[in-house]
Amino acid sequence: xxxxxxxxxxxxxxxxxxxxxxxxxxxxxxxxxxxxxxxxxxxxxxxxxxxxxxxxxxxxxxxxxxxxxxxxxxxxxxxxxxxxxxxxxxxxxxxxxxxxxxxxxxxxxxxxxxxxxxxxxxxxxxxxxxxxxxxxxxxxxxxxxxxxxxxxxxxxxxxxxxxxxxxxxxxxxxxxxxxxxxxxxxxxxxxxxxxxxxxxxxxxxxxxxxxxxxxxxxxxxxxxxxxxxxxxxxxxxxxxxxxxxxxxxxxxxxxxxxxxxxxxxxxxxxxxxxxxxxxxxxxxxxxxxxxxxxxxxxxxxxxxxxxxxxxxxxxxxxxxxxxxxxxxxxxxxxxxxxxxxxxxxxxxxxxxxxxxxxxxxxxx
Amino acid sequence: xxxxxxxxxxxxxxxxxxxxxxxxxxxxxxxxxxxxxxxxxxxxxxxxxxxxxxxxxxxxxxxxxxxxxxxxxxxxxxxxxxxxxxxxxxxxxxxxxxxxxxxxxxxxxxxxxxxxxxxxxxxxxxxxxxxxxxxxxxxxxxxxxxxxxxxxxxxxxxxxxxxxxxxxxxxxxxxxxxxxxxxxxxxxxxxxxxxxxxxxxxxx
Numbered sequence: 048x049x050x051x052x053x054x055x056x057x058x059x060x061x062x063x064x065x066x067x068x069x070x071x072x073x074x075x076x077x078x079x080x081x082x083x084x085x086x087x088x089x090x091x092x093x094x095x096x097x098x099x100x101x102x103x104x105x106x107x108x109x110x111x112x113x114x115x116x117x118x119x120x121x122x123x124x125x126x127x128x129x130x131x132x133x134x135x136x137x138x139x140x141x142x143x144x145x146x147x148x149x150x151x152x153x154x155x156x157x158x159x160x161x162x163x164x165x166x167x168x169x170x171x172x173x174x175x176x177x178x179x180x181x182x183x184x185x186x187x188x189x190x191x192x193x194x195x196x197x198x199x200x201x202x203x204x205x206x207x208x209x210x211x212x213x214x215x216x217x218x219x220x221x222x223x224x225x226x227x228x229x230x231x232x233x234x235x236x237x238x239x240x241x242x243x244x245x246x247x248x249x250x251x252x253x254x255x256x257x258x259x260x261x262x263x264x265x266x267x268x269x270x271x272x273x274x275x276x277x278x279x280x281x282x283x284x285x286x287x288x289x290x291x292x293x294x295x296x297x298x299x300x301x302x303x304x305x306x307x308x309x310x311x312x313x314x315x316x317x318x319x320x321x322x323x324x325x326x327x328x329x330x331x332x333x334x335x336x337x338x339x340x341x342x343x344x345x346x347x348x349x350x351x352x353x354x355x356x357x358x359x360x361x362x363x364x365x366x367x368x369x370x371x372x373x374x375x376x377x378x379x380x381x382x383x384x385x386x387x388x389x390x391x392x393x394x395x396x397x398x399x400x401x402x403x404x405x406x407x408x409x410x411x
Numbered sequence: 412x413x414x415x416x417x418x419x420x421x422x423x424x425x426x427x428x429x430x431x432x433x434x435x436x437x438x439x440x441x442x443x444x445x446x447x448x449x450x451x452x453x454x455x456x457x458x459x460x461x462x463x464x465x466x467x468x469x470x471x472x473x474x475x476x477x478x479x480x481x482x483x484x485x486x487x488x489x490x491x492x493x494x495x496x497x498x499x500x501x502x503x504x505x506x507x508x509x510x511x512x513x514x515x516x517x518x519x520x521x522x523x524x525x526x527x528x529x530x531x532x533x534x535x536x537x538x539x540x541x542x543x544x545x546x547x548x549x550x551x552x553x554x555x556x557x558x559x560x561x562x563x564x565x566x567x568x569x570x571x572x573x574x575x576x577x578x579x580x581x582x583x584x585x586x587x588x589x590x591x592x593x594x595x596x597x598x599x600x601x602x603x604x605x606x607x608x609x610x611x612x613x614x615x
Contacts, residue, residue: 072459075459076459080459081458081459081461081462082458085458085462088458088459088462089462089465089466092459092462092463092465092466093462093465093466093469093470094466095463095466096463096466096467096469096470097466097469097470097473100467100470100474100490100494104490171552171555172551172552172555174555175555175559176555176556176558176559176562177559178556178559179555179556179559179560179563179589180559180563182585182589183559183563183582183585183586183589184585186581186584186585186588186589187578187581187582187585190581190584190585191577191581194577194581196577199577199578203581280551281551292551360549
């Protein structure tokens with residue numbers, strides 16, 4: 048009598064409904080939703096716990112099939128909402144992953160190109176610690192990406208990109224004069240004056256272009272020979288003080304010739320650095336605190352041969368291969384003017400590199 | 412008259428003693444435990460479980476409010492009490508788990524930091540051996556690199572100090588890799604040119 052009506056009764060909440068919500072919870076955990084989108088996950092978890100509490104309370108209840116079941120409706124809604132959240136977060140996470148991957152690839156590529164460009168103009172030292180800082184950030188971005196922490200990866204990539212932009216700014220600020228028309232005009236004028244002097248006085252004069260890394264000997268205003276040279280380890284910079292590794296720019300003269308046995312560098316032509324302009328610049332820099340008061344202006348800038356073939360840079364001098372040094376040594380004398388300029392034309396290697404860096408900066 | 416008064420007194424006494432009270436102490440204990448779990452880093456190290464426990468506490472509050480809204484005689488705080496106990500137990504467990512995971516993360520970061528420090532130290536020793544006067548620019552560049560690595564070790568310490576162990580670990584790992592690369596560069600240079608003599612120190 049009693050059994051017949053009871054067989055028409057149903058469970059308060061179907062078990063498969065609960066399992067479906069549990070699966071959504073698992074999916075959200077796999078997506079690291081609590082970390083990636085805490086608001087979404089907290090909302091889901093709160094609703095799920097509230098409903099779970101009700102499920103446990105209703106476990107012993109039996110309903111008639113025609114009775115409305117609010118709990119089942121609420122669970123179904125949570126399941127639907129949860130499914131949408133899983134789908135949305137999957138899309139967003141994938142987008143973030145691709146974005147992080149793309150950003151790393153771009154910053155790695157830009158870093159590599161910058162490194163090559165900086166090497167090409169021997170300006171690694173101008174950048175100080177920045178290249179390593181960038182490198183570390185790129186490595187961090189890669190590590191975070193591999194851990195699935197895409198937001199942190201993006202943050203590290205962005206900081207690396209900013210660091211690269213700062214490097215480009217430092218280079219522009221330090222070497223911008225190579226792209227400055229007025230400065231190049233002044234250099235061109237200095238060279239013209241030197242060549243004219245050579246013609247008028249029917250004697251030799253030396254012109255050195257740092258950007259081209261070329262030494263040219265003029266005789267009676269005519270180009271006699273051109274040799275490639277190596278510069279200081281900070282050669283493209285304008286010399287400011289002792290030990291900066293920079294090669295000076297200006298009008299100088301040969302103050303002394305050092306023959307065999309008088310120099311460790313095969314043969315040497317000592318220049319009368321510093322000149323009046325150098326002294327003025329140095330005093331201003333000292334007064335304005337740009338260089339420490341204890342550091343001197345430097346000296347003993349020479350055009351010399353090589354101590355050995357491995358020597359790629361000097362401490363600020365101009366270095367030639369020994370056979371070429373021998374030829375030059377024999378063609379000049381004490382008092383021969385030596386004009387050292389940054390560049391002879393606007394499209395010099397440094398200016399072109401700076402322009403390329405600017406283009407890259409705009410791209411990113 | 413006296414009899415009626417006595418009857419009313421008994422009824423009132425029965426009514427009031429039968430009124431259920433919210434398990435305030437248990438609720439407060441659960442809340443305190445959850446706060447402690449949060450302070451232990453549960454929201455960072457076991458975020459899903461932490462959100463769920465917060466959810467239980469929210470359900471508990473709702474149930475309590477529902478009961479408060481009922482007529483005093485039919486209030487039942489049994490469910491509230493049950494949830495408070497469950498929330499407290501969960502929070503205690505989370506506290507332990509978060510502390511354990513945090514310690515693990517810290518240990519890994521510390522280990523990576525030590526490895527990075529050792530690598531930078533070894534690189535510094537190599538730099539000291541590198542010949543001067545041969546390729547000054549390369550040597551100066553390497554010195555700048557090693558100085559940057561040394562400075563970055565401070566950043567690892569700063570991340571450790573703020574308990575940002577993932578950042579500390581990835582940074583330390585990056586320093587180790589870079590330091591290793593710089594060491595290889597110096598070793599290659601050393602094997603290529605040998606230990607050169609110092610160039611004469613001159614004004615330049």
